[in-house]
Amino acid sequence: RLLWPRSKQLQTLSRIPSPPALPIVGHLHLVGSLPHVSLRDLAAKHGGTRGLMLLRLGSVPTVIVSTPSAAEAVLRTHDRVFSSRPSNPLAGVLFYGLLDAGFAPYGERWRQAKLLLTAHLLTAKKVRSFRGAREAEARRAVAAARDAAMDAGEVLDVSALLMAYANDVMCRAVSGSFFFEDGRNRIIPDLTAVVKDVFGAFKLQDYFPAMARVDVLSRSSLGKAMALRKRWDELFDTLIDFHAQRPPQKTIGDDDGDFIDVMLSLTDEYGLTRDHIKAILMNMFNAGTDTTYLVHEFAMAELMRHPHAMAKVQAELRGKVTKNKEEFLEILTEDDDLSSMAYLRAVIKETLRLHPPGPLFLPHLSTADCEVEGYMIPAGTTVMINAWGIGRDPGFWEDPEEFKPERFLEGGGHAAHVEYRGQDFNYIPFGSGRRICPGMNFGIASLEIMLANLLYHFDWEVPGGKGIDMTEKFGVTVHRKEKLMLIPKLKR
Numbered sequence: 439r440l441l442w443p444r445s446k447q448l449q450t451l452s453r454i455p456s457p458p459a460l461p462i463v464g465h466l467h468l469v470g471s472l473p474h475v476s477l478r479d480l481a482a483k484h485g486g487t488r489g490l491m492l493l494r495l496g497s498v499p500t501v502i503v504s505t506p507s508a509a510e511a512v513l514r515t516h517d518r519v520f521s522s523r524p525s526n527p528l529a530g531v532l533f534y535g536l537l538d539a540g541f542a543p544y545g546e547r548w549r550q551a552k553l554l555l556t557a558h559l560l561t562a563k564k565v566r567s568f569r570g571a572r573e574a575e576a577r578r579a580v581a582a583a584r585d586a587a588m589d590a591g592e593v594l595d596v597s598a599l600l601m602a603y604a605n606d607v608m609c610r611a612v613s614g615s616f617f618f619e620d621g622r623n624r625i626i627p628d629l630t631a632v633v634k635d636v637f638g639a640f641k642l643q644d645y646f647p648a649m650a651r652v653d654v655l656s657r658s659s660l661g662k663a664m665a666l667r668k669r670w671d672e673l674f675d676t677l678i679d680f681h682a683q684r685p686p687q688k689t690i691g692d693d694d695g696d697f698i699d700v701m702l703s704l705t706d707e708y709g710l711t712r713d714h715i716k717a718i719l720m721n722m723f724n725a726g727t728d729t730t731y732l733v734h735e736f737a738m739a740e741l742m743r744h745p746h747a748m749a750k751v752q753a754e755l756r757g758k759v760t761k762n763k764e765e766f767l768e769i770l771t772e773d774d775d776l777s778s779m780a781y782l783r784a785v786i787k788e789t790l791r792l793h794p795p796g797p798l799f800l801p802h803l804s805t806a807d808c809e810v811e812g813y814m815i816p817a818g819t820t821v822m823i824n825a826w827g828i829g830r831d832p833g834f835w836e837d838p839e840e841f842k843p844e845r846f847l848e849g850g851g852h853a854a855h856v857e858y859r860g861q862d863f864n865y866i867p868f869g870s871g872r873r874i875c876p877g878m879n880f881g882i883a884s885l886e887i888m889l890a891n892l893l894y895h896f897d898w899e900v901p902g903g904k905g906i907d908m909t910e911k912f913g914v915t916v917h918r919k920e921k922l923m924l925i926p927k928l929k930r
């Protein structure tokens with residue numbers, strides 16, 4: 439303990455259970471390449487019974503939250519205190535001085551950005567209005583899979599198909615068909631990949647902030663972030679100029695128009711500058727595409743590994759869709775009442791339980807001293823919530839490591855009615871409280887229609903009858919390491 443700096447903050451925190459630490463790095467060496475897994479295991483061994491564990495990551499003391507009741511204390515009881523974000527200089531560069539909703543510290547600026555998202559851009563009504571965008575992109579994906587299926591035995595890069603779908607739905611929502619001219623949509627995956635690379639997982643400079651200010655590593659990251667921001671900037675300027683300069687459209691209400699139209703129509707009401715609009719667009723692309731794609735890919739991978747579940751979901755879809763969809767390219771639409779497909783919904787919920795794309799959320803920061811589960815957490819403490827670990831807690835979930843969508847069905851036991859909307863702290867893939875994901879409806883709507891179509895129209899095989907490798911890679915989000923390559927067969 440003598441090796442710990444003797445700040446008041448650390449003295450207070452040091453009552454929280456903690457594994458043995460090394461000089462300088464503290465516990466950083468224990469985090470490993472899959473932090474959500476190692477933090478769960480460390481908490482089980484060293485975290486005591488109240489769901490809080492203290493780690494010293496470099497010079498940054500970090501409280502890890504690992505149980506539903508501790509998560510509820512942080513995200514509901516003391517939500518306001520824990521709703522800020524630690525400062526992140528790279529986010530400052532990329533998100534236009536933190537004018538966005540994701541990285542902005544708690545305060546009026548964040549509140550306005552979040553309100554813009556929840557009250558205008560991502561309302562249930564607005565999400566429904568993008569139905570045409572989802573259907574157009576699902577149709578394109580089904581056509582691509584059909585082409586592969588016609589070419590008997592052709593292996594399809596399902597990862598690329600699903601990534602392009604999530605990306606293109608977002609492009610349509612942001613800027614309608616203009617985004618597709620000159621292939622602008624195709625540069626987005628590259629740009630989002632570089633953003634992920636810039637943030638990476640547990641980057642050293644986040645844990646040695648004092649060193650990072652003078653450090654070459656940090657300077658090169660900042661340089662990279664600035665160059666990247668320039669590329670985003672050029673794209674956003676083209677899109678915004680197009681919207682601002684085209685002849686006046688019919689009055690844009692919240693139901694009409696793409697995201698840029700809506701934001702331009704709200705500039706006076708919200709005092710939005712061009713940078714505000716760009717920062718929100720950064721949120722859309724960087725929080726909204728990869729997440730949706732990953733859940734989709736994990737769902738397909740899990741279904742391939744569980745033929746029984748695959749058979750059930752296909753039987754539900756093929757049995758319930760009464761209209762004649764045999765004619766190819768006639769996709770299932772939202773008229774086919776996908777939300778009544780209980781097993782399809784259970785597959786999505788089970789995938790989100792086992793594979794929440796943001797297993798540790800973004801870090802939270804406390805803004806006042808606050809007692810949680812009997813421990814005092816001082817203002818300015820970084821807090822991480824292990825939603826992945828909570829979703830696999832054997833104290834609540836039966837066979838927690840198993841993929842069993844049935845658990846979410848009527849009669850499926852005590853989890854049957856558990857929902858992901860932030861009210862049940864055993865299951866928080868979208869977070870909860872003030873920082874909850876505003877894109878939940880958008881993400882789920884995109885997932886449902888595309889997954890339904892891929893499962894309705896095709897049977898799927900793994901090339902060479904091999905198994906599916908579920909090895910993960912941690913970045914800002916958690917990916918499968920291998921691409922998902924499958925052979926589509928036309929439905930018999």
Ligand code: HEM
Nearest residue numbers: 539540721725726729730796799800868869873875877881
């Ligand atoms: C299945 C898909 C998705 C999942 C599982 C997911 C999950 C999450 C999680 C766990 C958080 C962090 C909560 C926290 O830090 O406490 C978050 C934040 C956020 N998400 Fe999502 N998300 C998804 C899709 C989307 C989509 C489609 C959008 C945009 C259209 C979006 C926009 C955001 C934004 C802007 C934030 C930051 C909110 C804030 O800090 O106040 N997400 N999401």
